[in-house]
Structure formats: structure tokens, C-alpha cells
Amino acid sequence: MKTLRTLLEAIGIDSTPQNASILIETISQHSKQCTANSVFFAFHGLRTDGILYIQEAIEHGAVCIISDQNLSNLNLPAKVQWHQVHKPHTAFALMCSALNDNSQDKLGIIGVSGTDGKSTTCDYLYQILEANGVKTGLLTTVSMDDGSGKVDSPFRQSTPEPDQLHVFLRRCVENKVQKVILECTSHALSDTFDRLAGIHFEAAIVTKVTSEHLEFHHSLEEYTQAKVNLVRSLKDGGLFVTSTDNAKLEAFTAELRSTTKALILGKDVMLRIEFMGYQGVVVDILDQRIQTSLLLPSLATNALLATFCASHLLGIDVTALLVLIKSLKPVKGRMQQIENTLGVRTIIDFAHTADAYDGIFFFAKRTCEGGDIIAVFGCAGERDTSKRSPMGKIANKYCSTIILTEEDPRREGNQQIFSDLRFHMNNPACRVWEIESRREAIRKAVSIAQCGDTLLFLGKGHEKTIERMDGKISWDEVEEVEMALRLEEEKRK
Numbered sequence: 001m002k003t004l005r006t007l008l009e010a011i012g013i014d015s016t017p018q019n020a021s022i023l024i025e026t027i028s029q030h031s032k033q034c035t036a037n038s039v040f041f042a043f044h045g046l047r048t049d050g051i052l053y054i055q056e057a058i059e060h061g062a063v064c065i066i067s068d069q070n071l072s073n074l075n076l077p078a079k080v081q082w083h084q085v086h087k088p089h090t091a092f093a094l095m096c097s098a099l100n101d102n103s104q105d106k107l108g109i110i111g112v113s114g115t116d117g118k119s120t121t122c123d124y125l126y127q128i129l130e131a132n133g134v135k136t137g138l139l140t141t142v143s144m145d146d147g148s149g150k151v152d153s154p155f156r157q158s159t160p161e162p163d164q165l166h167v168f169l170r171r172c173v174e175n176k177v178q179k180v181i182l183e184c185t186s187h188a189l190s191d192t193f194d195r196l197a198g199i200h201f202e203a204a205i206v207t208k209v210t211s212e213h214l215e216f217h218h219s220l221e222e223y224t225q226a227k228v229n230l231v232r233s234l235k236d237g238g239l240f241v242t243s244t245d246n247a248k249l250e251a252f253t254a255e256l257r258s259t260t261k262a263l264i265l266g267k268d269v270m271l272r273i274e275f276m277g278y279q280g281v282v283v284d285i286l287d288q289r290i291q292t293s294l295l296l297p298s299l300a301t302n303a304l305l306a307t308f309c310a311s312h313l314l315g316i317d318v319t320a321l322l323v324l325i326k327s328l329k330p331v332k333g334r335m336q337q338i339e340n341t342l343g344v345r346t347i348i349d350f351a352h353t354a355d356a357y358d359g360i361f362f363f364a365k366r367t368c369e370g371g372d373i374i375a376v377f378g379c380a381g382e383r384d385t386s387k388r389s390p391m392g393k394i395a396n397k398y399c400s401t402i403i404l405t406e407e408d409p410r411r412e413g414n415q416q417i418f419s420d421l422r423f424h425m426n427n428p429a430c431r432v433w434e435i436e437s438r439r440e441a442i443r444k445a446v447s448i449a450q451c452g453d454t455l456l457f458l459g460k461g462h463e464k465t466i467e468r469m470d471g472k473i474s475w476d477e478v479e480e481v482e483m484a485l486r487l488e489e490e491k492r493k
Contacts, residue, residue, distance in 0.1 A: 010098035114207030137180035147175025159188035333461025343451030350461025371452035381412030405441035
């Protein structure tokens, strides 16, 4: 617990005798989660306004309200004080940090961002640091480790809200973690949400930046600049690692200070990645030829970004670490192959952008050996619509059959999403079906697949729910695909 005075001072508000001794245990943006002597942040939401929930927050015990609005006309109880701030989301992050002893200052934090490959690069770096005896924390879309062991991430958001994030960082300190790897999304890095305010990074990795989340950022430039905030948050002496695959490279390097370092694969270090199909890619770098089990060139690039970053963090020559790329374990829902007796190559992947589709369909075409490619996918509802028709066009170019299905339709529903995905599907040799139930779509795809075909299940990967119009349902893509394969195996016996 901290005194209210301490927490207000953390966000630049002068203390008064009135709040000198009030002990605060909870800071919340949800009125129902307020407890006795808590602080409530009344944010403007996407669909509602936190101002409407102030009374409920007070009923649950809130003694201080923070907002970007003037609340003098609300006639709040005398025991409840309020403060107006210019950037409430930034204030929320800084206050949550103060409540949790500014734990980030006791840790070496590495931020990883980019459009695709964030979770994978985080996990590879985690594996390399752990293999070298560094107790490492991890927080990604897929996994979490606060020093007590790696588990599935409990958060829907890749970068959770500051109240959750700073509790995680505090646990890392308590568990004697040395380094923490954070997946940093554009939303979290944006000036609007600023979930990472107050965190200064020891190193930053950016995979590459292509179009995504334009429903929120409005333009590719705004989206890119949110990502660039990661580089702006580097400590003096910090390291920035990326590659020439990053089309927005110059936007990042332009923001590097003289006290920060940069390493750009493909420019500062030359490399060659050779595609070998299901045998994995071969990497030629620094006079080494490394045979890997990684199926996509992009995965190899992610592994190299992690390796060079680890070399800097550990103070070890990178040539001594490159061998570890051979033994990296795959990340759940990322080019995950599902074994079966049908003779059908079956892959689950989280791919949900046009750039990711380019990579995975290129792989499928190069390895299909004359068999058909059958893909099951949808696209997120109430999210960036500009990527839908390019995704559909890429899939339509390579597939013999596409089954459009739910991903997270939310309140938008599936039909508009399907229509957008179909917009540039002009290949008459590709059948396109629509099956809204993802379970039924998966089973239909398995039922029509023949020996030698390739099945691609895209968009859900590791995720544990599907968000429908009427709420969330539990989901496990791997279990569903495995069940569909077992049922078909029984039928064909």
C-alpha cells in the first residue's frame, strides 16, 4: 500500500494534508473493481464514459477520482477528492508503477515490437537467456513467466493494462528475475493509451512494420510512430535491433539518440537465409552455416534478432550463441504442425495480416508437391478492415479451397467480414465456402482433404476464446483440429 499523497506526487499533483495518511491498496479503471480507499480512473471508453460510473466506484470504496474532465459539477461526497489531468492514461500507468514500488527500475527490460513475429521473437530471446543461466521474465500474447515458471498468458491483451502489468513486474522482482521481455503492441505504445509510460528499456527489438490496426491508428504513419515510441523509450546505452526486412527502418533510426546503439541485420551483419521446405531453413551468417528446424525465413530472422540482442545483454560473442538457433522450441500456434495418419500436412498459425499470409502461403505452395492447399480463416470484426481484401486475394491465389469462418466477429458479425475478404478473390479455380461455425469449418476442411494435401488453419493460433456478437466462447484451435483429424481417421478406417 502507498499513501494517496505518494501516488498523487507520482503523477505530478501536489499533496495536501487531506490525503497525507490515506492508504491506497487498489487503483482501477473499472468501478466494480474498486475497493475501500481506492483510486478510480474515469476514462473515455470506446463505447461508454467512465464519468457515468463514478458513483458506483464511490459505492465500492473509491476515495479519489482521476479524470481529464472537470468534475466540480458532480457534487461528489466531501470525503472523495477528484483531480483533473491532461493525460489520464499516462497518469494511470505512472500511478500503478508507484503503487508497485516502481519495480521496472529494478529490472533489465527488453521490449519487442513489430507487426508480426513479436511473440515468437520474445520466446526465442527468453529461451536463449534461460539457456545461459539468466533468470528471465516473459510477458507475451502467448506466455507469461514472472520467475515462478512459464505458463499460458492469462491476458487477452498482448500488453496488459498498467495495473496488471506492474503487478507482474513486482512479482518478477520478488522472484529475483534479472531480465524481463515484454511484447509491446502499438496500442500500448501509443500516445493515446501509453500503457508503458515510465518504463525505460535496456534493449528494443523491432521485427518489421506493415499495415495493421488502422481502425485505431487511422494511418500507417501514425501506427509506425506508435512503434517508434519503443526506441524513444530506450535507456542511455540501450540497444536497438532490427533488420532490413523492416520497411519502416528509417523512421526508427531517425529517433536514435547518440547514446543509444543500433544493430541492423542485413546491413551491419550480412546474412543469407535459404528456404528448405519442411527440412527447415538454412542460415549463412558470420562464416557459419546453420541448419535449423524453423520452417519460414521470417522465423529465422526472428531467431537472429533474438540472438544478437542476447549477445549484447550477456556480453558474449554472438558466434557462441548462434548454435542455439538449432535447438529453439516452437511457439504454440506459430507454424504448428499437427500429426495425423491421413497423409495431410496440417498447420495451425496465428497469421492475421497480409504480410504473414504472403509468408505462409508461399511456404505452402513450395511444399505442397502437387497436392491441394485448403485454408480455413476469417478476420477480426470491428478491427482494421483495410487488410481484409489483400488477405483474401493472397489466399485465393494459392488455394484450391477456402472456407471462410469466424475469427472474432464481435458485434460486426461474419457476413460483412466475408464480403470484404471476398472482394479481390478472382481466381475461378479456387472454391470459396462460408461456414460461420469455426468447428464445422475445420471439420469440413478435414473431410475434403486427401493424402498429399495441405491444410492451413489461420488466425486463432494460441487464442483461448472466440469473441462473437453475443459474447465470448472458449476455444482451443489445436484441440479442435486434432479432434477433427481423429474423427476423420475413424471414418476412413
